[in-house]
Amino acid sequence: MRARDIAEPFPTVTLDTDALSAVRLLAGQRLPGLIILGPTGRPAAVLPGSQVLHFVVPPYVQDEPALARAYDEKASDEMCRRLDEATVRNIVPKDRDADELPVVDADATTIEVAAVMARAHSPVVAVIDDDHFVGAITVSALLSHMIPA
């Protein structure tokens, strides 16, 4: 069993997609994360949903979650304003390590996919064939193929 046999269709965005549309996609389709394609069609980033939250939660609340109880409405308004003004490029953290990008070749074995996913702490990996995105594998889809029935 190879990555190409397990990969499923998965919606993608680009670095220029507006942030609100990307977040709506994540929420509406209940995706575990965002797969962001670069200009050549190769995945430029794969962001877990929790990483997206880092962008939407105002910094003062991230530092001290208990503050959110007092400032909920103000924080929600600020979150919406941040999304309105941003593109996906702004959501991608600048300090991420390209070597840890959860992307596998279509020929990767199931254990190889699992290892890449575990190292990247990612709920989803992008599968590429000849440098083009061909689908994605979630943790649960991978495990369904790996464990005995």
Place this chain on the structure above:
Amino acid sequence: MRARDIAEPFPTVTLDTDALSAVRLLAGQRLPGLIILGPTGRPAAVLPGSQVLHFVVPPYVQDEPALARAYDEKASDEMCRRLDEATVRNIVPKDRDADELPVVDADATTIEVAAVMARAHSPVVAVIDDDHFVGAITVSALLSHMIPA
């Protein structure tokens, strides 16, 4: 809007659940993670699916994913053996920080839930009321409630 209004039913396991059953639950219901209840009914751990993979992937493959291509069948057999012999207690990493447990009170605001989830890098938070588990909130469910329609 408070955590209790967004929380949804979510299957749980205990530290004594056998590992294979827990992984089957994760895979079969396509859960983003495992919520593990302690003896008092309070969540003892919340593990993202990718964390579970750390347990199932043999250590020599985690260190060098490229090895998986050569040893796929051997690694799969070893994975199944590890699951057969273990309970959930063995999957929970020993070095996790209890302060970072993604658990929120039923009265938590949406922004507070988002902040806790972002800090813990967790795809799901457990919601408790009076120290008892009452449901869970995934990143996508949370965002559906936070963003303007």
